Each structure stands twice: as structure tokens, then as C-alpha cells.
Amino acid sequence: MPHPTLDPVTLLQNVRPWGGTPSDIAIAGGLITAITPAGPPVEGAVDGGGLLALPGLINTHAHVDKSWWGLPWQSYGGAGGIQGRIDHERSRRRELGFPSVETTAAVLREFARHGTTAVRTHVDIDTDIGREGIDAVREAAAAYDGAIDVQIVAFPQDGVLRRPGVLDMLADAARAGADHVGGLDPASIDRDPVGQLDAIFRLAAEHDVGIDIHLHDPAELGAFQFDLIIDRTRALGREGRVNIAHGFALAQVDDLRRRDLLAAMGELDITLTTVAPLRVPQLPLRELDAAGVAFGFGTDGIRDLWSPYGTGDLLGIAWQYARASSIVRDEDxxxxxxxxxxxxxxxxxxxxxxxxxxxxADIVLLDAENPMDALVRTPPRALVIGGGRVLHAA
Known part of the structure; x- marks a missing residue:
């Protein structure tokens, strides 16, 4: 499947922003310049046909460097659990040609087709593949010339401290322009939560990059690591620069413990991202909003060596979160x-x-009555515009 032509759009006519009244959207220099009541057809404009218009979807947690999308089916193998999946991935990724520009490009195409126009992706860094994954992601993203906005987290998938040299590689990635550095289950993977977090926070402060930490550890073990992250965010002045991905523990501790953690996170502007997994309780939306904790959705890996599931549709993840959280009221x-x-x-x-x-000018058109209908039906994306250019047209 080829890359899109990225044809520029200067006027998108007869669309309903957020389900409102029919409007025309003027675009110049990749930005929305005006939204006006729908007028008569203009030569050269794109006719939106009265479809619902939404801003482009933002995927806040992806792994675009290691999907087998577009390749022959791969049967699930190896052991379960975080360590089991890490081991299985390390044993087979070279055989499947990961990381590569081609497989990364296939994932980005699926994201675009489903309406994603911006993505924060974790990209593996370790002593076996070095920065190959980051190079592949950058090359695949470059084909879109900014029409898809890709931010990179240098991600130590196999741990930070237990593999000598990984910290140096993370520092190299930060110097080379990675937007964030990652961490992974400081207690259960490195078995040294203080050591891993001290190292990651020092590195991020030195290179002035963000921090995005995978934290799967459950209940009080996970909550203890939330405490450590909160303490270091405050001590090093990293407010607004720290994200915790997954964070299952927040939904597993008691109400009082969660309230205190969320209050501290809101004070320090520590954010959360989730892929809405079905096997654990969902993070509580109203409590997060009440505490002022920003929250985003991600697709995680799709069709990779961790799981055969995933389509690249972030709207589907939002649907999954809403359904699993028993969200039914319009406002929610x-x-x-x-x-x-x-x-x-x-x-x-x-x-x-x-x-x-x-x-x-990141715009998605769908055939839906209103935003609620768009979420619960997840209809196909009719048109996807990224930075004022066409990424997908049905």
C-alpha cells in the first residue's frame, strides 16, 4: 500500500465540527485559519458532505517499531508475563526483521487510515539493536513530511540497570533528539526501583527531555513506585514533564490511597496514559478529572510478538475504555x-x-449523528487530514 499523496486542502466545506451546525473550514500553512457557516460550493474545495468533523486522534502510547502488520500471520508463542514476552521478542525480532522502515511504515498507514494524526511512540533501545529502531521510525515518519506528527520515547524494553550500557544509550538518544526517555517496572524488572528512577530522572534533567515510564506493577507495589516518581518529580523540578503509562495500581489500591496519589500527581502535573486493557480495572475518569490529572489513550503494540490483537484504531481504544468503565451518559x-x-x-x-x-489542521470526518454516536459505533473514517494535507480518503 503506497504512502498517501498528501494533497493540500485549503477549504473543507459543509462539515459539522463536533456535531454542530454545517460549517466551512479554511486552511493555510497547515493551520485552521477560519471556521464559518457553510456557504455555496467553491471550486477546488473539498466537499465534506455534511459529515461529522472531529480533531485528529492523538495516540499517546504506541510501539510502532515492532509490529508484524502486513506480514504473514505469526502464532503466539513463548511464555506469558512481562519477562516472558520480553524474552520471546528478543529471540524472534531479528528473524522477523524488526526493526525496519517497512513494518513501521505499515503501522503508520494504519494509524492514518483510522484517523490518528499525532502519536507518541515508545521505540526500543537496548544493547542488541542500539538505535536502529529510532532510525527506522524517523525514516518512516519522514515520508509524511510532518503530516503525521511523531514524537519518540527512547524505551529500555529490557530494563535500565540490569543491562550495562543501556543508560549510556538512552543518553545518546536524548542527545540525538528523542523527545522523552522511558523506564520499565523499576521494581519487578530491574529490582532496584530507587536506582532505576534516580538514573532516569537525572538523565532527563541533564538533557531536558520528558520522562514516560511503563508501570505495570500492581496494587501497593505499583503505588510505592508512584510515590518514588512523585518525590523525584518534585525534587528535580520536572513538573509537567513526567508521564506514567498503564499505572494499573491506581485502580487497585483503596480510595484514600488513590486520592492522595492523584492529588500529588495533579499538583505536579504528572500525566497518565492507558491502553484500556480488559483484564484489569480501568483508571477512574471522574477521579482523574477531579484531581486535574491529564489522561490519554494509546494503542500499545498492534500485531506484535506480545499479542496478535490490535487494529491501530485509537477510537476503538476509547470505545473499549468507555464500555469497560460502564460509561453511558452523553457528557461522559x-x-x-x-x-x-x-x-x-x-x-x-x-x-x-x-x-x-x-x-x-488535523481533521477527521465520519458518518455519525453526533460525537456520542461516533464513539459507540466507531464508523469508518471518510477523510483524514493531517497538517492540512490528505492522509486518507475513503
């Missing part, structure tokens, strides 16, 4: 859709991401 359904779109702006370094003048 809209809030979930906001988390997948305009509320996720900060996860890709934006102050605004919406259908408003001055915002980047």
Missing part, C-alpha cells in the same frame, strides 16, 4: 472522545488541538 461519552482528541494535545507538545482557528 463526549469526555472520553475528548481524551482521544483535543484533551490529548499536551502529549504531543501542543497547547491547542481542536477545530478552532489557529490550531493545526
Amino acid at each position: 461519552l463526549i469526555r472520553v472522545l475528548e481524551l482521544a482528541t483535543r484533551s490529548a494535545a499536551r502529549f504531543v507538545g501542543r497547547s491547542t488541538h481542536d477545530l478552532v482557528a489557529g490550531s493545526r
Whole structure:
């Protein structure tokens, strides 16, 4: 499947932003310049046919460097659990040609087809593959010339301290332009939560990059690591620069413990991302909002050596979160859709991401009655525009 032509759009006519009245959206320089009531057809404009318009979806947690999308089916193998999946991946990734520009490009195409216009992706860094994954992701993303906005987290999938040299490689990645550095289960993977977190926070402060830590550890073990992250964020002045991915523990501790953790996170602007896994309780949306904790959705890996599941549709992840959380009221359904779109702006370094003048022209059209209908039905994306250029047209 070839890359899109990236044809520029200067006027998108007869669309309904967030389900509102029919409008025309003017675009220049990759930005929305005006939104006006729908007028008569203009030669050269794109006719939106009265479809619902939403801001582009923002995928806040992906692994675009290691999918077998587009390759022959791979049967699930190896042991379960985090360590089992790490071992299985290390044993087979070279055989399957990971990382590669081609497989990464296939994932980005699926993201674009489903309406994602910006993504924060974790990219493996370790002593076997070095920075090959980052190089592959950058080359695949470059084909879109910025129409898909890709931010990179240098991710130590096999641990930070237990593999000598990984910290140096993370520092090299930060110097080479990675937007964030990652960590992974400091207690259960490195078995030295203080050591891993001290090292990651020092590195991030030295190179002035963000931090995005995978934290799968459950209940009080996970909550203890939340405490450590909170302490280091405060001590090193990293407010607004730290994200915790997965964070299952928050939904597994008692209400009082969760309240205190969320209050500290809100104070320090520590964010959360989730892939809405079905096997654990979902992170509580209303409690997060009440504490002022920003929250985003991600697809995680899709069709990789960890799991055969995943389609690349972030709207499907939002649907999964809403359904698993028993969210049914209109205002809550809209809030979930906001988390997948305009509320996720900060996860890709934006102050605004919406259908408003001055915002980047990232627009998705769907055949839906209103935003609630779009979420619960997840209809196909009819048109996807990224930075004012066509990424997908049905």
C-alpha cells in the first residue's frame, strides 16, 4: 500500500465540527485559519458532505517499531508475563526483521487510515539493536513530511540497570533528539526501583527531555513506585514533564490511597496514559478529572510478538475504555472522545488541538449523528487530514 499523496486542502466545506451546525473550514500553512457557516460550493474545495468533523486522534502510547502488520500471520508463542514476552521478542525480532522502515511504515498507514494524526511512540533501545529502531521510525515518519506528527520515547524494553550500557544509550538518544526517555517496572524488572528512577530522572534533567515510564506493577507495589516518581518529580523540578503509562495500581489500591496519589500527581502535573486493557480495572475518569490529572489513550503494540490483537484504531481504544468503565451518559461519552482528541494535545507538545482557528489542521470526518454516536459505533473514517494535507480518503 503506497504512502498517501498528501494533497493540500485549503477549504473543507459543509462539515459539522463536533456535531454542530454545517460549517466551512479554511486552511493555510497547515493551520485552521477560519471556521464559518457553510456557504455555496467553491471550486477546488473539498466537499465534506455534511459529515461529522472531529480533531485528529492523538495516540499517546504506541510501539510502532515492532509490529508484524502486513506480514504473514505469526502464532503466539513463548511464555506469558512481562519477562516472558520480553524474552520471546528478543529471540524472534531479528528473524522477523524488526526493526525496519517497512513494518513501521505499515503501522503508520494504519494509524492514518483510522484517523490518528499525532502519536507518541515508545521505540526500543537496548544493547542488541542500539538505535536502529529510532532510525527506522524517523525514516518512516519522514515520508509524511510532518503530516503525521511523531514524537519518540527512547524505551529500555529490557530494563535500565540490569543491562550495562543501556543508560549510556538512552543518553545518546536524548542527545540525538528523542523527545522523552522511558523506564520499565523499576521494581519487578530491574529490582532496584530507587536506582532505576534516580538514573532516569537525572538523565532527563541533564538533557531536558520528558520522562514516560511503563508501570505495570500492581496494587501497593505499583503505588510505592508512584510515590518514588512523585518525590523525584518534585525534587528535580520536572513538573509537567513526567508521564506514567498503564499505572494499573491506581485502580487497585483503596480510595484514600488513590486520592492522595492523584492529588500529588495533579499538583505536579504528572500525566497518565492507558491502553484500556480488559483484564484489569480501568483508571477512574471522574477521579482523574477531579484531581486535574491529564489522561490519554494509546494503542500499545498492534500485531506484535506480545499479542496478535490490535487494529491501530485509537477510537476503538476509547470505545473499549468507555464500555469497560460502564460509561453511558452523553457528557461522559463526549469526555472520553475528548481524551482521544483535543484533551490529548499536551502529549504531543501542543497547547491547542481542536477545530478552532489557529490550531493545526488535523481533521477527521465520519458518518455519525453526533460525537456520542461516533464513539459507540466507531464508523469508518471518510477523510483524514493531517497538517492540512490528505492522509486518507475513503
